[in-house]
Amino acid sequence: MTAVVAPPESVPNLAPARKPKRRGGPGAIVKYALALIFLIIVLMPMYVLIVTSFKSGSDIGVASQWSLPETWTMASWEKAWNALRPAFFRTFQLAIPVAIISSLIGAANGFVLSRWRFPGADVVFTLILFGMFIPYQAVMIPLREIVTTLGIPPGITTLVFVHCVYGIPICTLIFRNYYATTVPEELIEAARVDGAGLLRTFGRIILPISIPGFVVTIIWQFTSAWNDYLFAIFLSNTRNGPITIALNALAGAQSPDYAASMAGALITSLPTLVVYVLLGRWFIGGLMAGSVKS
Amino acid sequence: MRKLRHWGPGLLLLSPSLILLAVFVYGLIAWTTKVSVSDEHNALGSKGFVGLENYTKLFTNDINDRFTHSLKNLLIFTVVFLVGAMFFGLLWAFILERGIKAEGFFRTVYLFPMAVSFVASGVVWRWLMNPNKGESAGGLNSVLGGLGLDFLQNTWWTNPDWGMAAMAIPAIWQLSGYVMALFLAGFRGIPQELREAAAMDGASTYRLYRNVIFPQLTPVALSALIILGHMSMKMFDLIMSVSGPQWLTEVPAIYVWQTLLTSDYAKAAAISIILLLLVAVVIVPYLIYTNRQEKNA
Numbered sequence: 001m002t003a004v005v006a007p008p009e010s011v012p013n014l015a016p017a018r019k020p021k022r023r024g025g026p027g028a029i030v031k032y033a034l035a036l037i038f039l040i041i042v043l044m045p046m047y048v049l050i051v052t053s054f055k056s057g058s059d060i061g062v063a064s065q066w067s068l069p070e071t072w073t074m075a076s077w078e079k080a081w082n083a084l085r086p087a088f089f090r091t092f093q094l095a096i097p098v099a100i101i102s103s104l105i106g107a108a109n110g111f112v113l114s115r116w117r118f119p120g121a122d123v124v125f126t127l128i129l130f131g132m133f134i135p136y137q138a139v140m141i142p143l144r145e146i147v148t149t150l151g152i153p154p155g156i157t158t159l160v161f162v163h164c165v166y167g168i169p170i171c172t173l174i175f176r177n178y179y180a181t182t183v184p185e186e187l188i189e190a191a192r193v194d195g196a197g198l199l200r201t202f203g204r205i206i207l208p209i210s211i212p213g214f215v216v217t218i219i220w221q222f223t224s225a226w227n228d229y230l231f232a233i234f235l236s237n238t239r240n241g242p243i244t245i246a247l248n249a250l251a252g253a254q255s256p257d258y259a260a261s262m263a264g265a266l267i268t269s270l271p272t273l274v275v276y277v278l279l280g281r282w283f284i285g286g287l288m289a290g291s292v293k294s
Numbered sequence: 295m296r297k298l299r300h301w302g303p304g305l306l307l308l309s310p311s312l313i314l315l316a317v318f319v320y321g322l323i324a325w326t327t328k329v330s331v332s333d334e335h336n337a338l339g340s341k342g343f344v345g346l347e348n349y350t351k352l353f354t355n356d357i358n359d360r361f362t363h364s365l366k367n368l369l370i371f372t373v374v375f376l377v378g379a380m381f382f383g384l385l386w387a388f389i390l391e392r393g394i395k396a397e398g399f400f401r402t403v404y405l406f407p408m409a410v411s412f413v414a415s416g417v418v419w420r421w422l423m424n425p426n427k428g429e430s431a432g433g434l435n436s437v438l439g440g441l442g443l444d445f446l447q448n449t450w451w452t453n454p455d456w457g458m459a460a461m462a463i464p465a466i467w468q469l470s471g472y473v474m475a476l477f478l479a480g481f482r483g484i485p486q487e488l489r490e491a492a493a494m495d496g497a498s499t500y501r502l503y504r505n506v507i508f509p510q511l512t513p514v515a516l517s518a519l520i521i522l523g524h525m526s527m528k529m530f531d532l533i534m535s536v537s538g539p540q541w542l543t544e545v546p547a548i549y550v551w552q553t554l555l556t557s558d559y560a561k562a563a564a565i566s567i568i569l570l571l572l573v574a575v576v577i578v579p580y581l582i583y584t585n586r587q588e589k590n591a
Contacts, residue, residue, distance in 0.1 A: 014401060014478045031389050035400050038386060042404055045418045045467065052421070065432050108307050116304035122589070124312070126581050131319040133577040135528045137550045138570040139322035141329055141563055165318045168311050198303035227411030229531040233551070244413040244531075251417045252538060258421060265414040276409035280402055283409065284475055 014284065053077060053263035060258055076259035077267075080250065083260070084267055087238075087246035092271075094156050094242050095225040098163040103217040105164065106171020107210055111202050113172065114179035115188060125176070132169035140234050147235060155240030162235060163225045171217045178213040179206070215282045223272050223283070243268050323570065330563035337557045348564035360541075361549065361565065368545045370458040371465075372526040378466035379522055380515070383473020390474070391481045401478070405471035412468070416535025419464040423450035423536070457542055465532055469525070473518050480514035481507070520580045524573050546572075 052060065053076055055069040064070070113125055143162070152158055183206065191201040229244040236242065238249045247268045251261035276283050330348055334340035352361040386404050390397045407415065424433035427447045431439050435447040450460040484507060492502045530547040537543040539552050546569045553562040 014475060014482065028393060031394055034385075035389050035394060038382075038389075039400060039403055042407065042467070042471075045407075045415065045422060048422065049418050065436060105311055109311050112304040112308045116301060118301040118304065122585055126585055127320075128311070128315060129581055130574075130577065131315050133524050133573060134319065134323070135547065135566065135569045135573055137528075137530075137547055137562075137566040138326050139318065140550075141554070141559055141566065142322045142325035143318070165314050168315060172311070198307065202307070223409065227413070229411065229413050229534070233534075244411055247413055247417070248535060252535070261417045262421075265417040268414045269410045272409045272411070273406070276406060277402075280405075284405070 049262045049266055052259055053080075053266055055259050057259070076257070077263040079257070079260045080264035080267055083250045084243060084246050084264055087241065087243040088267065090156055090240070091226055091242040094159050094163070095222045095271075097160050098167065098225040099218040099222040101160075101164045102167035102171045102221045103214050105168055106173075106175045106217050107207065107213065108202065109168065109172040110175025110177075110179055110213070111206055112198075113176045114183075116198075128169050128172055130169075131166065132173070136166065136230055140230075144234055153240070154236045156236070156242070158235050159225075159228075159231055159242065162231050163221070163228070166231075167221050167224070170220065174217050174220070175210070175213050178210070178216075182212075183209065212282075215279065219275055219279055219283050222275065226272050323567075326563045326566055329559050330567050332560050334559040335557075335561065340560070344560075348560050349568070352561070352564060352568070360544070361546070363541075364544045364546050364549045367458045367543065368527065368529075370456065371462050371529065371545065372523065374459045374462035375465045375469075375526050376519060376522055378462060379469045379473050380518060382466065382470035383518065384477055384515075386470065386474040387477035387481060390478065401474070404474055407468045408472055410468070412464075412531035413535045415464055415468060416532055419467075420536045423460060423463070425449040425452045451537055451543055454542060458545075461533060461536065461543055464536065465526070465529070468532075469522060473522070476514050476518050477511060480511045484510050516580075520576055523576050527569065527572050527576075 048066075051068055052065075054072045054074070055064075056071060056073045056075065059070050109128075113121060147154065147158055187205060188201060191205050196204065226242070227244065228242070229248070232241050232245050236245060238245055247261075247264050250256075250264045329340075331343055331345060332340040333342055333344045333347075356362070386400075390400055394400070422433040424431070424435060425448075426432055427435055427449075428439075428444075431447060434450075438444065438446045448460070449457075450463075451457040453460065488506060488510075489502065492506045497505070528547055529545060530551070533539075533543050533545060533548060539548050544552070546565050550562050550565045550569070553565065
């Protein structure tokens, strides 16, 4: 019960502590049966997305909705890719800088808050954390006004800034807990004895051992920026916005082209799914932040 | 002076973030509050201060009781979403907790919807929750028909009374895995000795879970409820993507957006602030509570 957050590596170990004892019997069979049924249910939308995206127009009727395509075609993928391509690349220009900048800011803040217990540090920390729970509608009206008044063009640059600012709380939280649990006090003390100041300690000693923290915040911020729709709809449009806006334009029409919409949904989800599959352990670490006490 | 030298460098490193958050979180909330008590109902700007009029009007004088309707929608959505996600999350964690091979594989699959955006999953859920029934049934209704469960076929989110309960289904699909991960971490945090001691005392499996394990999971359950609850109150992307903005499925977060499209800034600000207060009522006690816990640790 130490933290608001899953501590250290911030990557909770979800695997069983020891090899489970092999136990047959009816209990185990029921468990496997249930696990399989839920597996099918969870994957069902994915099945629909994939098969529909390869169907041709005549194949999409109600009768054949759940069956495999009569003839597999890439036409809808091509259509979706053409519609989404510019936004797809723009979203990388959004999500990558956001991931890097937020993580650096988070590391600096987390380090300070984990070591320097200045008076009122707890209150300051709580005030920082509250920023990650607010409904962003509550800041959106003035935010838009500022952007318009300052003549900042809507689009990726504005969104990078906004995601970095509102990403400060979660990244600070992740790093604070990472440092509080993994960096031994003696290490900092030794650096201080050697006469290293705060900045030098941070740059030379702390940053190099912060990789696991960075992996978590980079994945987290990349995914949130990539999947964001709320900031995007307020601060960009289909010509300069990220892929969620483009997908919504493709799929949200009155009588949408279902095959192309679904191919588009898959294209939109591909980068975050790849990240999840390759780096799942750390992905979960980000998810746990801001919630678990263990 | 010595104090300054001690805290100084740390504060210096922290101050850019503090300033940004002071301005962009608290400053802008104050600004929104100010708009919410003004009469800025169009793009021409504000003429003056009207007190809480915009707030009271939302409850007493909104056309068709639109705001209370959106709150009712939000309530139905939140209840179904929380109950559903907590139920499946706990059940999955319980299934996977022990004695199952390929646990990692199941866990990965159950959790994958979290990596997908609501905007993308909304595309497929709109198709799955096709309201047609009988001969022309599609999506989930045709599966139910095929399974001989025709009586379960329904109009999903297009039902005027309980449509929001159906709208919660995609959210449950997306977040049950998250709840499962929280509970799994909770299960793993329970020392093996505790289970062994209970077994030694001759406790049945039922009693082991009922009296030993579940009580230990209460803090996890609380966290999960708070996180899901505040997400639910802010729900925007999913509904925009499944139904688009429309009366049937309108919640406060969408009402704000729709109101802004008509340039009624004061009203939009008032709804936003109510939304903020709803979230704060849940989150602030939680933050204080965890802060205190941490100090005691």
